Amino acid sequence: MYEFDYTRPSSVADAAKARGDDSSYLAGGMTLLPTLKQRLARPDKLVDLSGLAELKGISVAGGTLTIGAMTCHADVANSADVKKAIPALAVLASGIGDPQVRNRGTIGGSIANADPSADYPAAVVALNATIHTNKRQLAGEQFFKGLFETALEPGEIVVKVSFPIPKRAGYCKFPNPASRYAVVGVMVADTASGVRVGVTGAGPCAFRAKDMEAALAKNFSADAIANVAMPAKGLNTDLHATAEYRAHLVGVMAKRAIAAALG
């Protein structure tokens, strides 16, 4: 790693102030620290968000589940509130990385990083979540803009993510056998605003599969999407899978997610 300064502020306002043009926020560090170790980034300062009490905790109120940005995956996976309100979200969190990673990695870090293969983006899109930052609120669907690119402005901090509780939802991914990242992951949610299908791993960033949503709105069953093809155009090709294979996996994972939602 190159040298850097380190600070751990105790309020969001101080954190925003502490950040300079070339510094980075540090959440759980599960992506940032490996990136620094490989010298793929050279921030002059890390602003550690772990001292911010406002970014912690899980609560349910008025049909909404709210998760603080610095809540680690293990806490989401094991939370009685999450298991009761949105069990699919607990399932999703329990499949990220491995136990050690789940004890450090955070929901805020995951979505701010916007890795195309991260799990949480599928839920943010499918559940129509709201991202609360220190400056504004962003609709989940508008949050992811491209490969490792979000609507966040430089210096903006994700404070919490709120998920409207759906009638039912399911998540299924085809994990990379080594890293457990989603080669493709699909969340299917039957929500107050209709059926929504969030796809991660397949494209540059999470997106909705609207043809599947239309079919599921009429008939919420795996059979309903049997003939709904996902076009391979624009999907990712890398050493793990071709765009065509990913397109195929979207259908397979969606069917399993529907089965889980109906389970």
Place this chain on the structure above:
Amino acid sequence: MAKVSITVNGKPQSAEVEPRTLLVEFLRYKLNLTGTHVGCDTSQCGACTVHLDGKPVKSCTMLAVQAEGRNVTTIEGVATGDQLHPVQAAFRECHGLQCGFCTPGMVMSALGIIERHKGGAIDEKTVRHELEGNICRCTGYQGIVNAVLLAAKNMGLKVA
């Protein structure tokens, strides 16, 4: 440089470190606690697993300064004097190691698994799933899985 104070295996420890010093470097080079190993150095193999406030984490993917004021337990803090911890004893009993390089991390992860299921039941599938963060290149895992199940049983868990 930054001053860092961490309680390691119950003992308060302080040192001046660079902010980029990893927790595992602090443990190995500042405290000479060389039981915590660096295998892959890319947060995959789990040989560097220690407990942070009782929970397994990979110390190669954490800065020492991030552990400021926290409690860290390493493999050196597991036994009581010459008395092996039941998890260590089970690894010996079940041949849960060959070269031994991954073993400190395996034991720390096994302790985490048993802690998470304390007072309940555990089966082989769960053990295998929860050992996903640790890689062994010798054993084929069978002895390790057997060791975790034996330790769980000896520590009062129901083994299905």
